[in-house]
Amino acid sequence: MAGSPSSSVQAAREALAARLKNIRLDSGLKAREVADRAGWYPSKASRLENGTTPPSDADIRVWCTICGVPDEAPDLIAASRSAQNAYVEWKRLQRTGLRRLQESYVPLFERTRSFRVYCSNVVPGLLQTPEYATALLSKITAFRQAPDDVADAVAARVDRARVLRQGHHRFAFLVEEGVLRHRLGDAEVMAGQLGHLLSVMSLPAVSLGVVPFTASRDMWPLETFSIYDAEQAQVELLTAAVNVTAPSEIAQYVKAFERLSEVAVYGGTARALITDAVGALG
Numbered sequence: 684m685a686g687s688p689s690s691s692v693q694a695a696r697e698a699l700a701a702r703l704k705n706i707r708l709d710s711g712l713k714a715r716e717v718a719d720r721a722g723w724y725p726s727k728a729s730r731l732e733n734g735t736t737p738p739s740d741a742d743i744r745v746w747c748t749i750c751g752v753p754d755e756a757p758d759l760i761a762a763s764r765s766a767q768n769a770y771v772e773w774k775r776l777q778r779t780g781l782r783r784l785q786e787s788y789v790p791l792f793e794r795t796r797s798f799r800v801y802c803s804n805v806v807p808g809l810l811q812t813p814e815y816a817t818a819l820l821s822k823i824t825a826f827r828q829a830p831d832d833v834a835d836a837v838a839a840r841v842d843r844a845r846v847l848r849q850g851h852h853r854f855a856f857l858v859e860e861g862v863l864r865h866r867l868g869d870a871e872v873m874a875g876q877l878g879h880l881l882s883v884m885s886l887p888a889v890s891l892g893v894v895p896f897t898a899s900r901d902m903w904p905l906e907t908f909s910i911y912d913a914e915q916a917q918v919e920l921l922t923a924a925v926n927v928t929a930p931s932e933i934a935q936y937v938k939a940f941e942r943l944s945e946v947a948v949y950g951g952t953a954r955a956l957i958t959d960a961v962g963a964l965g
Contacts, residue, residue: 692766692770692925696734696737697734698762699734699763699766700732700733703738704732706750707728709752710749710750710751712749714732715728717746720749721745737763737766737767738763740760740763744760747759768926769925769926769928770923770925771923772923773923774827774829776924777823778829778830779830780824780829780830780831780832780835780836781820781823781832781836782835782836782839784836785836785839785840786839788843789843792809792843792846793846795912796852797852797910797912798852798853798855798910799855799909799937800854800856800857800908801856801858801905801907801908801909801939801940802857802858802907803859803861803907804859804861804862804907805819805862805867806858806876806880807858808840809844809846809854810844810879810883810891811841811844811876811879812872812875812876815868815872815875816836816840816841817833817834817837817868818868818872820833820836820837847883847888848886848888852888853888853890854888854889855890855892855940856889856890856892857892857894857940857943858891858892858894859893859904860895860896860956861896863880863893863960870964870965873961874961877957877960877961878961880957884953891949892943892947893947893949893953894943894948895946895948898947899946900946901942902939905939906919910936910940913937914928918936
């Protein structure tokens with residue numbers, strides 16, 4: 684997949700900066716004049732126009748008022764908020780712990796009809812057992828030095844998995860075979876998690892595919908991503924969550940998911956890979 688997952692985020696920020704500059708040019712004012720009238724340091728106007736400093740809502744209102752177009756402020760503020768929410772660092776999302784983050788997904792999950800989830804590193808959250816989720820979220824909490832509310836976060840994660848059995852949803856999960864082998868808990872935890880995968884495969888709304896180590900493929904392993912209907916994709920990076928809403932970029936994730944689906948195995952063959960992973964636990 685060409686380009687960084689955050690490329691649309693940077694493009695949105697640059698577009699907003701360009702709009703601010705064009706508003707200022709149309710007003711006939713110089714950047715220094717805008718800064719003077721706003722009571723800012725002279726360099727702030729240039730930083731806003733160059734996209735090096737993201738504007739606050741107040742900055743946008745002041746800019747538009749000084750340039751004589753206060754009615755344009757609401758649209759610009761909406762665009763700014765969209766850009767800021769597109770690339771969100773985990774430390775910001777998890778500053779109060781992990782429980783609220785788990786709960787924040789519930790409205791999205793409830794309104795989504797078609798889920799497409801690809802995981803190259805861990806079992807998808809909706810398919811995790813409480814024990815596996817505890818092992819994983821404990822590691823995340825320790826690594827990111829977030830407040831420790833793991834027990835509450837696990838309860839919230841398990842609770843939101845009710846969408847697998849309720850409502851009119853369809854789920855297509857793809858995991859790399861390595862996901863079955865990565866030990867995030869002890870043998871008992873992993874055996875329970877792998878057994879749970881065998882169980883959820885029988886749910887009528889769920890399709891689970893495994894991309895084997897031996898697959899002849901033209902799609903390389905990617906970062907974990909989820910596609911919600913055709914309206915949004917979320918990509919999980921080490922440091923941030925990237926929310927993709929540009930149709931052209933969502934289309935790339937859909938294409939990648941379809942390519943990976945073509946080399947995945949399902950049904951009995953997928954069950955055999957999971958069973959082999961259980962046997963390898965010793």
